[in-house]
Amino acid sequence: MTRGTEGHARGARRGLRRHAVVLALATALALVVGGAVAGxxxxxxxxxxxxxxxxxxxxGELRVYKSRAYACVTAVAAKPGKRRPMSVTIQPRGGLPVTDSGRFTQLAGPVTVHALNRCVRVSGKVDGKGARTGWILC
Structure with missing residues (x-):
């Protein structure tokens, strides 16, 4: 290596170390702040x-979310705890339904479908009782 190149490489490594330290500190701060909110x-x-x-x-309840091109749903138990049968389904108009089912403690899903300019209908059950909608998000 020539003298000028060696100095440049050392400076680049130093810059990368600084960047790594700043990134680590930012991540730690996000975890501390986010940790308090996450619960x-x-x-x-x-x-x-x-x-x-x-x-x-x-x-429980069904929670429906919408982004520009997608719709998403979860079935959330009113009293989380023991494992029990839960299911959630979402169907875009003109498309096939997508389901998540099993024995869960807190929620079934999330289940997401492409729903750009499309209505969806959702249904869900927690421990044998549930709800369903007609076409929504139209």
Missing amino acids: SADAASVCAGRPKKTVKFAT
């Missing part, structure tokens, strides 16, 4: 997009 009831959703509709039923 709260206002924690971020598992679905992308904005909340558009909530359908409550005896044992």
